[in-house]
Amino acid sequence: MTTRENSYGIFVALPPPGDSPAEAVLAGEIASPPIPFPTKGRCTDLYVDSKRSSPFPGGRAAGEIAPLAELIRRHAPPERSFEIEAAGEETGPLCNQAVLFRDAGFNRICLAAPVGGSALLVRSIDAARCAGIDRIAVEHPFARVGESAADERERLAAAVEAGAEHISLVERADRTVGEEEWLRRYRATSDFLRRRGFLRYEIAHFSLPGRESAHVLRVFRCGTVVGFGPGAVSRKGRLRVRRPADDVASTPFTRKEAGETISAEEKAWEEFSLGIRLAEGVDIGTITAHPGRSFRDALIGAVEALAASGWLERVGDRVRLSRKGIPLADKIAADMLP
Amino acid sequence: MSQLQKRIRNFCIIAHIDHGKSTLADRILERTGTLSRGEMRDQVLDSMDLERERGITIKAHAIRIDYKDATGHEWALNLIDTPGHVDFSYEVSRSLAACEGALLVVDASQGIEAQTIANFYLALEHDLAIVPVLNKIDLPNARTEAVKEALCDLTGESPENVFEISARTGEGVDELLDRMTDLIPPPAGREEDPLQALIFDSVFDRFRGVNIYLRLMQGRVRSGDTIRFLATGDERVVDEVGVFRLKRVPREELCAGEVGYILAGIKQIRHAQVGDTVTLSREGAVEALPGFQEPKPMVFSGMFPTDPGEYDLLRDALEKLHLNDAAITFEPESSEALGFGFRCGFLGMLHLEVVQERLEREYDLNLISTIPSVVFRAILNDGSVKRVDNPRHLPDPGEIERIEEPIVDARIITPTEYMGNVNKLIGEKRGVHKEMEYLEPTRVQLRFELPLAEVVLDFYDRLQSVTRGYASYDYEHSGFTTSDMVRLDVLVNGEPVDALSIIVHREKAYSWGRQLTGRLKELIPRQMYQVAIQAAIGTKVIARETVSAYRKDVIAKCYGGDITRKRKLLEKQKEGKKRMKQIGSVQIPQEAFLAVLRVNDDKGK
Numbered sequence: 001m002t003t004r005e006n007s008y009g010i011f012v013a014l015p016p017p018g019d020s021p022a023e024a025v026l027a028g029e030i031a032s033p034p035i036p037f038p039t040k041g042r043c044t045d046l047y048v049d050s051k052r053s054s055p056f057p058g059g060r061a062a063g064e065i066a067p068l069a070e071l072i073r074r075h076a077p078p079e080r081s082f083e084i085e086a087a088g089e090e091t092g093p094l095c096n097q098a099v100l101f102r103d104a105g106f107n108r109i110c111l112a113a114p115v116g117g118s119a120l121l122v123r124s125i126d127a128a129r130c131a132g133i134d135r136i137a138v139e140h141p142f143a144r145v146g147e148s149a150a151d152e153r154e155r156l157a158a159a160v161e162a163g164a165e166h167i168s169l170v171e172r173a174d175r176t177v178g179e180e181e182w183l184r185r186y187r188a189t190s191d192f193l194r195r196r197g198f199l200r201y202e203i204a205h206f207s208l209p210g211r212e213s214a215h216v217l218r219v220f221r222c223g224t225v226v227g228f229g230p231g232a233v234s235r236k237g238r239l240r241v242r243r244p245a246d247d248v249a250s251t252p253f254t255r256k257e258a259g260e261t262i263s264a265e266e267k268a269w270e271e272f273s274l275g276i277r278l279a280e281g282v283d284i285g286t287i288t289a290h291p292g293r294s295f296r297d298a299l300i301g302a303v304e305a306l307a308a309s310g311w312l313e314r315v316g317d318r319v320r321l322s323r324k325g326i327p328l329a330d331k332i333a334a335d336m337l338p
Numbered sequence: 339m340s341q342l343q344k345r346i347r348n349f350c351i352i353a354h355i356d357h358g359k360s361t362l363a364d365r366i367l368e369r370t371g372t373l374s375r376g377e378m379r380d381q382v383l384d385s386m387d388l389e390r391e392r393g394i395t396i397k398a399h400a401i402r403i404d405y406k407d408a409t410g411h412e413w414a415l416n417l418i419d420t421p422g423h424v425d426f427s428y429e430v431s432r433s434l435a436a437c438e439g440a441l442l443v444v445d446a447s448q449g450i451e452a453q454t455i456a457n458f459y460l461a462l463e464h465d466l467a468i469v470p471v472l473n474k475i476d477l478p479n480a481r482t483e484a485v486k487e488a489l490c491d492l493t494g495e496s497p498e499n500v501f502e503i504s505a506r507t508g509e510g511v512d513e514l515l516d517r518m519t520d521l522i523p524p525p526a527g528r529e530e531d532p533l534q535a536l537i538f539d540s541v542f543d544r545f546r547g548v549n550i551y552l553r554l555m556q557g558r559v560r561s562g563d564t565i566r567f568l569a570t571g572d573e574r575v576v577d578e579v580g581v582f583r584l585k586r587v588p589r590e591e592l593c594a595g596e597v598g599y600i601l602a603g604i605k606q607i608r609h610a611q612v613g614d615t616v617t618l619s620r621e622g623a624v625e626a627l628p629g630f631q632e633p634k635p636m637v638f639s640g641m642f643p644t645d646p647g648e649y650d651l652l653r654d655a656l657e658k659l660h661l662n663d664a665a666i667t668f669e670p671e672s673s674e675a676l677g678f679g680f681r682c683g684f685l686g687m688l689h690l691e692v693v694q695e696r697l698e699r700e701y702d703l704n705l706i707s708t709i710p711s712v713v714f715r716a717i718l719n720d721g722s723v724k725r726v727d728n729p730r731h732l733p734d735p736g737e738i739e740r741i742e743e744p745i746v747d748a749r750i751i752t753p754t755e756y757m758g759n760v761n762k763l764i765g766e767k768r769g770v771h772k773e774m775e776y777l778e779p780t781r782v783q784l785r786f787e788l789p790l791a792e793v794v795l796d797f798y799d800r801l802q803s804v805t806r807g808y809a810s811y812d813y814e815h816s817g818f819t820t821s822d823m824v825r826l827d828v829l830v831n832g833e834p835v836d837a838l839s840i841i842v843h844r845e846k847a848y849s850w851g852r853q854l855t856g857r858l859k860e861l862i863p864r865q866m867y868q869v870a871i872q873a874a875i876g877t878k879v880i881a882r883e884t885v886s887a888y889r890k891d892v893i894a895k896c897y898g899g900d901i902t903r904k905r906k907l908l909e910k911q912k913e914g915k916k917r918m919k920q921i922g923s924v925q926i927p928q929e930a931f932l933a934v935l936r937v938n939d940d941k942g943k
Binding site: 179180182183186222233235240260262266269270273274311327328329330331332333334337 | 902
């Protein structure tokens with residue numbers, strides 16, 4: 001595989017170990033620092049070290065970590081300082097092997113907070129830190145039916161108190177509280193994290209300044225992502241590839257796969273609909289530079305209409321979801337479909 | 339009478355829907371060897387796909403059967419198949435006029451139904467010899483004796499003259515064939531007299547033009563003759579005459595008493611209308627046969643393409659359908675809500691559904707059709723009469739002295755246990771009871787006068803619902819009556835939706851308004867804005883519902899690998915929205931435009 005510096009990301013998905021599927025992502029470098037959204041007179045947006053990168057693999061057993069480490073060595077340019085993240089659906093097994101991950105080269109860990117209590121989460125964060133992994137992210141089950149807002153807040157507070165520097169809100173469409181309650185919780189969570197120094201750099205991702213997930217940024221900026229492992233998705237330019245279900249560790253883009261090349265318009269829509277979720281927004285001028293005129297006019301027309309109605313914020317060429325538009329990100333994206 | 343004429347029998351089969359008319363036709367064709375086994379397929383006379391799917395006969399067809407009886411005599415039997423739905427009763431009447439006899443088929447398990455009776459009386463009016471036939475006697479739930487008794491009461495025949503058959507298995511069909519030639523008289527009319535032929539059907543063929551199906555009452559016709567259509571005065575030179583056995587079989591000539599076809603290079607079906615009389619141009623004194631009517635649409639609906647760019651395609655498609663169906667009328671219409679389309683007239687609701695389905699299926703059009711309306715008569719203060727087939731065209735109430743609405747004479751046959759439900763339904767539908775008659779101890783015939791506007795909306799579905807599908811009904815138009823009608827308008831977020839307006843009786847306007855807005859609330863999907871739905875008479879709002887705005891959708895967690903999949907999902911949803919119409923900022927689905935039809939559904943359950 002040809003690797004150009006600052007040009008790609010790597011995604012690794014491991015086969016599920018037993019009943020507890022682990023996930024691994026190895027994202028490449030951030031090509032450029034985020035562009036502050038031009039708010040009037042005040043910039044509250046994030047800053048990310050342009051030199052840092054963000055791999056993101058995970059696994060439960062040493063036998064699974066070894067091939068990951070090999071992948072990282074093979075594909076990550078050694079001269080770069082990569083963010084290598086381990087993530088698993090169960091916090092306990094992941095943190096129990098924190099030392100193994102660390103030895104394999106991981107420097108970031110993402111812990112899925114269990115619903116119903118924070119003790120295990122706090123122990124896991126401690127274990128990761130003891131293992132020498134200081135970049136700790138938490139996936140926070142959010143607005144879930146059966147858990148009160150108070151319990152949810154207590155769990156979130158514990159994660160922040162224990163030293164989590166990155167919070168991702170995770171919800172399940174089929175087990176989410178009612179819309180009004182959801183909105184109350186979303187605003188309360190955003191406020192809670194903001195008061196503790198977290199910035200909402202993507203509508204479902206919050207971090208301390210400079211601690212954003214490079215992988216998340218790459219994904220929402222629609223950068224190149226190379227997926228490893230069964231079912232993993234890769235994208236490069238207009239090419240979209242999904243790994244076969246029985247594929248464990250072959251290298252993407254090197255053999256014939258079930259893939260498709262999307263049109264320039266489809267790519268532009270994807271870039272735009274992902275980009276508006278970011279606090280930095282998306283540059284409408286860049287996005288609409290390539291596709292045909294009718295598409296470009298339709299997209300700009302849709303953006304203007306949505307901005308006029310208050311669903312989008314637009315300053316110059318940069319556009320993002322407004323506070324009112326954030327809860328309806330999907331519908332707004334759908335509205336922009338040609 | 340010529341020897342040829344003595345051996346001709348022109349007959350039709352009349353029955354209530356699903357009583358086995360087409361199956362019996364199939365069996366007769368098979369038993370007489372008209373079609374080989376290989377050519378047989380179920381309901382051979384129903385050639386349109388829609389007819390097969392719906393199990394109905396929409397267009398009448400005819401076939402010539404050469405039959406040799408047990409004694410070795412040869413016969414020419416002309417079987418004229420007839421449509422089985424009330425919408426096409428005019429075509430039925432013309433088909434009957436082409437015959438001397440009718441097989442009156444009754445399902446031995448179902449008994450006499452409304453159309454059995456309507457068709458029976460229609461056949462009597464045409465002086466046809468009626469042969470009562472009890473079908474489906476092989477069914478386990480056949481009530482052969484009871485139904486036979488009712489059939490005898492209806493027809494006045496003795497029980498031994500009722501044929502018991504199973505069209506499905508063929509049982510009894512041979513005996514029926516043998517006796518038919520005795521029971522049905524040969525055609526009258528002299529070959530030497532001037533040509534007088536009745537058009538009972540016409541079908542457009544894009545290669546040969548219009549196929550005219552006719553019955554020669556007197557005279558003869560051959561290719562090369564110049565014929566004249568008495569209704570239109572058109573003259574044409576005959577290219578070909580013949581008879582049909584599923585396909586055309588050319589002959590040198592057709593003579594009095596025969597049933598056959600003519601090809602005369604006619605490009606449009608309205609030039610050869612059902613019921614018209616054909617004669618030779620050099621025999622100008624021939625009188626037109628009685629009963630001709632211009633097709634008269636009774637139900638109107640706006641048809642609009644969901645994609646405004648398909649307006650021309652819709653016009654072309656309607657013009658092509660009109661070539662083959664003179665009963666459709668259409669004229670351009672524009673709606674603020676739906677854009678440009680056509681106001682179309684139909685014989686009835688089935689006709690409307692069939693045409694819409696053909697437009698969508700055969701011409702690949704996506705259509706929105708508006709609430710069906712009947713033709714009202716607005717008598718204005720100055721004494722003039724305005725015909726209103728579109729609620730939007732109802733004049734200002736201040737200009738109207740009174741409104742008249744069309745009424746029908748309806749016949750309903752139901753098991754006695756559902757009589758109470760039927761009477762209640764009729765009351766809701768503003769019906770007036772006229773008479774009641776027991777056909778069997780457990781089945782009763784009820785006659786009512788009903789407003790046609792109530793019939794076209796949801797009457798059939800409601801009747802089926804309150805009688806668990808056991809009732810049948812038929813109706814005929816019986817004139818107009820003065821009624822207190824008002825126009826009910828619908829506003830969505832303050833914008834009037836002209837396509838949802840309806841003319842309704844004042845007493846029902848409030849309950850309609852409430853139910854309609856309630857139904858629309860269910861059908862209009864939640865959107866990013868709150869949607870207010872109001873029903874109003876003039877400027878007075880009589881009902882209101884609100885569709886609350888979407889507050890959120892799923893925002894977390896969207897990883898980039900899924901974005902292409904998500905895009906496809908959203909695109910699919912958007913495809914579904916193509917059938918929606920934008921009213922201001924609100925998207926309204928097609929179902930909403932037909933919501934009025936189902937306003938009373940809850941009551942029916």
